Amino acid sequence: MPKPLVTHLYTADPSAHVFDGKIYIYPSHDRENDHVFNDKGDQYDMVDYHVLSLSEVGGEVTDHGVAISAKDVPWVDKQMWAPDCARGKDGRYYLYFPARARDGIFRIGVAVADRPEGPFKPEPEAMKGSFSIDPATFVDDDGTAYCYFGGLWGGQLQCYNSDGTEYNHDAPEEPSGKGVKALGPRVARLRDDMLEFDEGVRELVITLHGEAVQADDHEKRFFEAAWMHKHAGKYYFSYSTGDTHLLAYAIGDSPYGPFEYAGTILEPVLGWTTHHSIVEDFKGKTYLFYHDCELSKGVDHLRSVKMREIKYDEDGKIIKQKP
């Protein structure tokens, strides 16, 4: 069984990228706290980010220390959740992170560094038009960068219209009922300077046999942990199904979808959450980065990042992994 990449701190939600021949991982930094566990995820009360890197699979993993802290971001109150990082056309590194602002609403911020490991300097305000959680960046072959995001329940996605207008504190945790479509993850192209969205936010559609996945289909509907990677010219959108604890994926012909449901990547791990990223090519192999709670013996908010190789079958389907 794969081992945690680091054991001196708890890490989760790994977003991994290859920059200049090295793997850099941008995880959440879990910590112990006294919060009562609830469906809003108050127990996930993180205050900073560390960046990890490795040059060889199975080799030494470097913890580059604190890359940015909540106290340095003027708009953040608490809960620095799953981040990601992209390299801009200017060669600088842009860290995207969700956090609760002082009004209790999750927004997405960006911070900039000259090096992939930081330190990252935050923009003073959250990105305009951003909402909900779990930003994941994807830079297409033509250099266009996209930000995928969204999360149900504590991630507040259910409080918004498709384009991000309206905040309704009283929205139920998620839609439900016969014939009701699932809420989709969101995407927006990023501006060339990587600091803001370059267009209105769009809702993505995940289909099953060509029809939108239903809200009640909790084994297939999007919950959180958006990720995009490309394989053999196709766009693979992967995500967590939340309360059914699966990593699932769907395939499309455009970064905007639609994406046809294609299966499960990873069966439930120990712990409530599951969250991942995929590096399509590191030294010719594809890797899944994910987390579980083995190290903390099952404490949901004390997670550890792991990695393992994954493979495709001849139809381009990802071969399912068991924890």
Ligand code: FUB
């Ligand atoms: O780490 C806090 C939250 O837990 C993330 O934002 C979700 O994806 C889930 O992993």
